[in-house]
Amino acid sequence: MDSTGRGDDGRSAGGRDRDEEGRARNARPRDGLGRPLPYGAAGVARQPEGVVRTPRETVAEAQALLDDGKPFHAHEVFEDAWKSGPEAERALWRGLAQLAVGLTHAARGNVTGGARLLRRGAGAVEEWARGPAGQPRPYGVDLAGLAGWARRLAGTVEVTGAPVDAREAAPRLR
Structure with missing residues (x-):
């Protein structure tokens, strides 16, 4: 255990992962x-939070x-914008995050969750574009x-019932 009470693997003495401030945070790769x-497995570097x-x-x-x-990591980037951006844009960034999470679920083979989040995100970005502060092509x-x-x-996900390739299915934002 180090001075924060965490072992080499990031878990606390009670077996729960904690970050540097002691908040619960999954440290698994x-x-x-x-x-x-x-x-201990090699994983993909995580997106830093709160950027x-x-x-x-x-x-x-x-x-x-x-x-x-x-797309999971892209959702974290959108989530940072949602949490740190101006109030008038939060629904936009939340909708974009939902689209990225929907693609994540579709790639993982979660047909129901993927389709639901993709449609929810689509509705959210359309609603934002129609709103008083919205626009059809914010930031391009x-x-x-x-x-x-x-x-x-x-x-497509509902019809095939099969996972999609996240890279091949990725959208063009601009």
Whole structure:
């Protein structure tokens, strides 16, 4: 155990993972779709949490992660924007995060959850675009195109019942 009461594997004396501040946080490595791997396994580097980016940096970083087949990690980038951005844009970033999580579930083979989140995210970004502060292409993001992509993918997942390849199924945000 170190001075924070954590062992070499990040777990507390009680067996629960904790971060540097002592908050509960799963320290297990993750694969590219965010699934936990056994302790000690080689995993994909996690996205740092609480990073404040400009909206354009958020979109660029999320797109790079989507292109790399890592929608779970893209969702974390959108979640940072949702939590740190202006109140008027929170619904936009939350909707984009839902789209990324929907793709994550679809790639993991969770047909019901994937389709549901893809449709929820599509509705959220469309609703935001129609709202008083909304716009159809904030920061160059094609919200109508994304909503169409999400609904098509949801239908495909439901019809095939098979996991999708996250890299091949990734949307173009702009």
